Amino acid sequence: MSGRDVKVTPLTALLPGEKARIVALGHGKGRQRHLRTMGLMEGKIVEMVAMQPARGPLVINVDGTQIAIGLGMARRILIEKM
Amino acid sequence: MKRISMMGCPNVGKSVLFSRLTGVNVISSNYPGTTVDFTKGYTRIGGEKFELIDVPGTYSLEPISKAEEVARTMLQEADIIINVVDATHMERNLYLTLEILGMKKPTIIALNLWDEAKHIGIDIDVRQLEKLLGVPVVPTCAITGEGVKALTLKLRAAKQSEQIKPMTEEERWRKIGEIIRKVQVVHHRHHTIWEHIADITVKPATGIPIAMIVIFLIFLFIIQIGNLIIEYLMDPIFYNYYGPWIVEFVTAFYPEGLVHEILIGNSTLESLNFTQSFGLLTTGLYVPFDMVLPFVVTFYIMLSLLEDTGYLPRLAVLVDTGLHKLGLHGSAIVPTILGLGCNVPGALATRIMETEKQRFIAATLMAIAVPCMAQSAMIFGILGKYGMRWILMVYGTLALLYISLGLVLKRIIKGESPELLLEVPPYRKPDPVTLLKKTWTKAYGFLVEAVPFVLLGVFVMNLLYISGVIELLSGLFSPVLTTLLGLPKEAIVALIMGFLRKDIAVGMLLPLGMTPQQLTISCVILSTYFPCVATFVVLLKELGIRDMLKATGLMLIVSLTVGVLMRAILI
Numbered sequence: 267m268s269g270r271d272v273k274v275t276p277l278t279a280l281l282p283g284e285k286a287r288i289v290a291l292g293h294g295k296g297r298q299r300h301l302r303t304m305g306l307m308e309g310k311i312v313e314m315v316a317m318q319p320a321r322g323p324l325v326i327n328v329d330g331t332q333i334a335i336g337l338g339m340a341r342r343i344l345i346e347k348m
Numbered sequence: 349m350k351r352i353s354m355m356g357c358p359n360v361g362k363s364v365l366f367s368r369l370t371g372v373n374v375i376s377s378n379y380p381g382t383t384v385d386f387t388k389g390y391t392r393i394g395g396e397k398f399e400l401i402d403v404p405g406t407y408s409l410e411p412i413s414k415a416e417e418v419a420r421t422m423l424q425e426a427d428i429i430i431n432v433v434d435a436t437h438m439e440r441n442l443y444l445t446l447e448i449l450g451m452k453k454p455t456i457i458a459l460n461l462w463d464e465a466k467h468i469g470i471d472i473d474v475r476q477l478e479k480l481l482g483v484p485v486v487p488t489c490a491i492t493g494e495g496v497k498a499l500t501l502k503l504r505a506a507k508q509s510e511q512i513k514p515m516t517e518e519e520r521w522r523k524i525g526e527i528i529r530k531v532q533v534v535h536h537r538h539h540t541i542w543e544h545i546a547d548i549t550v551k552p553a554t555g556i557p558i559a560m561i562v563i564f565l566i567f568l569f570i571i572q573i574g575n576l577i578i579e580y581l582m583d584p585i586f587y588n589y590y591g592p593w594i595v596e597f598v599t600a601f602y603p604e605g606l607v608h609e610i611l612i613g614n615s616t617l618e619s620l621n622f623t624q625s626f627g628l629l630t631t632g633l634y635v636p637f638d639m640v641l642p643f644v645v646t647f648y649i650m651l652s653l654l655e656d657t658g659y660l661p662r663l664a665v666l667v668d669t670g671l672h673k674l675g676l677h678g679s680a681i682v683p684t685i686l687g688l689g690c691n692v693p694g695a696l697a698t699r700i701m702e703t704e705k706q707r708f709i710a711a712t713l714m715a716i717a718v719p720c721m722a723q724s725a726m727i728f729g730i731l732g733k734y735g736m737r738w739i740l741m742v743y744g745t746l747a748l749l750y751i752s753l754g755l756v757l758k759r760i761i762k763g764e765s766p767e768l769l770l771e772v773p774p775y776r777k778p779d780p781v782t783l784l785k786k787t788w789t790k791a792y793g794f795l796v797e798a799v800p801f802v803l804l805g806v807f808v809m810n811l812l813y814i815s816g817v818i819e820l821l822s823g824l825f826s827p828v829l830t831t832l833l834g835l836p837k838e839a840i841v842a843l844i845m846g847f848l849r850k851d852i853a854v855g856m857l858l859p860l861g862m863t864p865q866q867l868t869i870s871c872v873i874l875s876t877y878f879p880c881v882a883t884f885v886v887l888l889k890e891l892g893i894r895d896m897l898k899a900t901g902l903m904l905i906v907s908l909t910v911g912v913l914m915r916a917i918l919i
Contacts (some may be wrong), residue, residue, distance in 0.1 A: 282551070285489045296412055299517060303357070303407035303438045304771055307521075316551040317713055323678065324668035325550050330468070332546065332774075334665040335677070336767020 273348040275306075278324070280314040285348050287311055294343035301343075305331045312345065351399045352391075352503075353422050353446060357441050358405035359658075360774035361386070361460045364491035365447045366402040367782045369500070372749035386422070393500045401426070408438070408448045414699065423448065428506045429455040430499070435465035435472060435487070438532060441900055445481070446479055449512035454513035455483045456506035458499055469535035477531045482511035491779050542775045550662050550772065560668050562659065570646045571728065577642035586638050591620040594629050610810045624859045632806040635726070635852050636798045642789065643725040643835070647689050647792040649783065652686070656778035661770055668768045674754025675709045675761065676701070677768040683710050687718040691883040692793065694718065705763030709754060711887055712899045716881045716906060717750035718896035719850070722798065726854035727871050734864040742871045749876065749910065753902075797882060798849065805848040807855075809841065834915040836860050837869055846874050848881055865918040869911055 274289050288310050291298045305328045308310075315325040315332060323334045356362045370389030387402040406419045431448050433441045438459075449455060465472065478485045484505045488495035548554040551630060595615050601607040613625030622634035654660050660682065668678030676879065679700050687694025691714060698710040719727065731738045758765070812818045818841055826837035838860050846853035857870050879887060880901070888896045 267678070272483075299408065299410065300412065300769075302521065303440050303443045304769075305437065316555070316666065317549055317667055318552050321670045321881075322672075323665055325665060325772060329439070331439065331773075332550070332772035333441075334550075334661070334668070334768055334770045334772055336677070336769065339767050339769060 270344040274344050274346050275324070277312070277345050278337060280312070280345065280347070282314045282316060285311055285313045286345035287348060288343065289346055290344040292344060293339070297339075305329055306333065306343070310325040311348070318323075322328055349397055349399050350427040351401065351425065352428045353401045353403050353426035354430045354432060355403045355419060355423060355444070356405055356460075357407050357434065357444055359771060360405070360432050360434040360441065361490045361776075362405060362432045363402060364779055364782050365430075365458060365460060365488065365496070366400065367785050368490055368493055368496045370400055371456045374487075375438060386418070391500075393503055398428075406444065408444055409451075413702070416820055420896075423451060423453065426453060428503065430458055430503075430506075431455055432458045432460050435459045435462050436468060437471060438470075438472065439524060439528050442527060443520060444513070446461075446512055446520050446523060449481060449483065449509040450514035452508045452697060454506040454508055456499070456503060457481065458495075459485055459487045459492055459731050462495065463489045463492070468540070471533040471535070473531040477527070478819060480511060480527050480530065482509035483507060491777065497731050546772075546775055549659070550665055552666070555662065555666050559663055562663075566650045566654075570643060570650055573646045574643040576724070577645070578638060578742040582642060586622060586634055587620060591622065591630075595620065598629065606814070610807065623855060626806060626809065626856075626859075628803055628806050628810075631852075631855065632803045633799075635855050636722075636795065636802050639729050639855070640722045640725045640798070640851050641795070643728075644689070644794045645787060645791050647721045648787045649827070651685065651689060652783045652786045653778055656776065656783060657774045658775050660685070661772045664768070664770060665772060671754075672765070672767075673758070673808060674713070674751065675758030675765045676706055676754070677765070679768065679770060680706070680710045683714055684718055687714040688721060688724070689790070690720045690722070691715065691718065691879055692797075693885050694720075694881055695886040698890060702766050703764045706760050706765055708761060708891060708895055708899070709757045711891060712757065712902060713750050713754055713885060715887060716753065716876045716903055717746045719746065719875045720880075722794070722849070722851035723854060723875065726851045730854060730858055730862065731867055731871065734867075738864050739867050741868050742875075745910065745914065746873050746875060749906065755904065798851070801849045801882070802852050805852055808848075809845060812841075812844075827855050828908075832915070833869060833873070833911045834919045835866055835870060836862065839866075842870065842874060843877065846880070847878060850880050869914045869918065872910045872914060873907050876903060876910060878903055 285315050285343055287308065288308050290308060291301050291306065293301065310328050313327040315327050317324050321337050324340050325332055325334050353605050354366055356364055366387065366389065369391045386404055390397050391400050401422060403419050403422045404415050409416055409420050409423070411417045411420065412647035425657065429448055431445050433445060445457065458610045459474065472484050474487060486495055486499045486502050488499055490496065523804045544725050546882050549558050595612055595617055598608060598611050602611070611627050612630045613621070613627035615621045615625040615627060615630045620630070622630050622638070625631055664681045667681050671677055671680050682700060683694045683697040686697050695711055698707045698714070701710050727742055728739060730744065821844070822837040822840050825840045829835045829837050829839055839857065842853045842856040845856055853874055854871060857867055862870065887899065891899065
């Protein structure tokens with residue numbers, strides 16, 4: 267139970283069914299605000315719902331809302347797995 | 349008249365609430381939530397008449413795109429604001445609320461999806477929320493109509509907030525955190541059956557087969573139900589009642605001659621000849637009302653179902669990867685599907701694409717390769733009797749064009765193709781009243797737009813025939829039509845008509861006695877060579893003259909090339 271030993275990874279490292287806490291949003295100020303108003307905020311728990319094949323978008327669940335997000339955008343969002 | 353603006357984030361049930369509050373008299377220039385255009389209606393509350401505006405859904409008022417700019421302007425022009433808040437996602441909805449309250453307009457909050465929030469275990473202290481926000485809050489459930497009456501009764505209590513001052517972004521998020529802690533309690537809950545369905549329709553392994561079945565069923569429904577309406581309702585009306593009556597009526601006043609010819613063509617009591625007589629009162633009405641309207645109605649019922657259940661965003665996610673190869677992303681499915689109904693809203697909906705490059709590609713591909721429902725109805729009508737394979741050949745060719753042109757345009761058009769970022773709302777039970785109202789608005793819009801153009805087209809065509817201009821033009825274009833494309837030179841009439849209306853243009857191919865091969869080629873050329881005038885005007889406004897010239901050049905080249913290729917293969 268080493269709580270200190272958390273690994274920060276990009277959102278894309280999450281597999282379907284896994285959950286993680288959002289650590290940082292990564293993008294510029296405007297995009298960050300947009301993500302927050304969609305429900306993606308630091309400290310929130312995300313669950314990976316689906317990954318589309320061939321580098322397609324991810325579908326994640328935050329607070330009961332599903333959000334589809336492109337792979338490149340998702341790569342810049344940092345999480346710690348739970 | 350005082351103006352009420354309804355504002356809220358996307359997918360909060362704002363449009364349903366709007367249709368609950370307004371009568372049938374709704375003017376919609378486009379689809380709520382998909383473009384910047386808004387819906388306007390009227391409502392009577394306590395004897396006073398109000399103008400009600402359904403402002404496009406935005407997450408915030410910061411002008412990051414045109415939608416927010418429009419929302420901001422509409423907020424400033426309004427006398428009263430109804431801010432629709434999703435009770436199941438209060439935290440992120442409150443950002444817009446705090447921005448609105450900072451603008452110091454009389455505001456009332458509709459806490460919508462109230463029943464759903466209770467159902468999934470969210471408790472909200474409405475009194476406390478009212479106190480913290482400083483404006484009235486009314487729980488509503490737009491789908492069932494619960495709370496809507498209370499909302500109208502409390503409308504006069506709408507006021508400026510004393511508590512909420514204009515603030516910075518950080519302050520706003522901090523304030524939201526404070527409010528949520530004080531008013532909301534979330535109980536533990538289990539996955540509902542709808543959430544399971546939501547998951548399997550978006551996971552690729554299950555979602556893609558389901559999407560194919562859904563699309564197949566939708567087309568089956570549109571064609572089958574459309575045909576039933578024609579066979580059992582429209583055809584009997586035209587052939588048993590309207591036809592004999594109009595022929596007798598016109599013949600009584602004009603037994604023969606020019607006016608007789610223009611009004612009913614060569615229709616007689618024995619042979620009504622609605623499809624080929626080319627009279628204003630025969631073909632001119634038969635085509636829009638009998639051959640096209642039934643499919644337009646069934647199309648919009650299905651489209652509203654797709655929109656209102658929340659399936660459309662899932663489709664966007666599933667096709668995103670494919671559309672990326674064409675320089676677009678998943679949201680481009682919206683203008684494409686709308687374009688299958690009518691290219692005009694399709695062209696307007698290209699605005700949801702973020703960059704100029706994506707808008708150009710989406711608009712050009714739609715104008716070239718997406719036939720509207722009116723045109724499709726006529727293609728089914730004239731090719732259907734030769735067998736399904738000819739219809740499939742037309743649509744197969746168009747689909748191939750959509751893909752190959754997209755692949756090329758992605759490479760040659762400069763600019764960026766950003767990625768998809770889209771909320772996928774939970775499935776909702778569609779409200780039959782909203783659905784019917786939407787369908788009615790669209791069908792009515794079709795008739796108002798289409799019938800005058802069809803009549804004008806038929807009239808002008810009659811004049812061109814009589815004056816001999818058609819003969820002149822047929823001679824002039826016969827090298828292209830006959831030598832290159834293998835069509836009779838008279839087919840020029842359909843191409844001329846195609847500038848005005850595609851449906852009647854396809855209908856004009858009928859009297860030319862063409863083979864199914866020639867009809868197939870003509871249908872593809874009619875779809876691709878140029879948009880109808882209504883679409884052209886909208887595209888010109890959306891793209892600007894330079895890009896529109898580029899698109900037009902592309903259309904002519906593509907259409908001629910494909911026509912010549914098809915001729916080489918088919919004939």
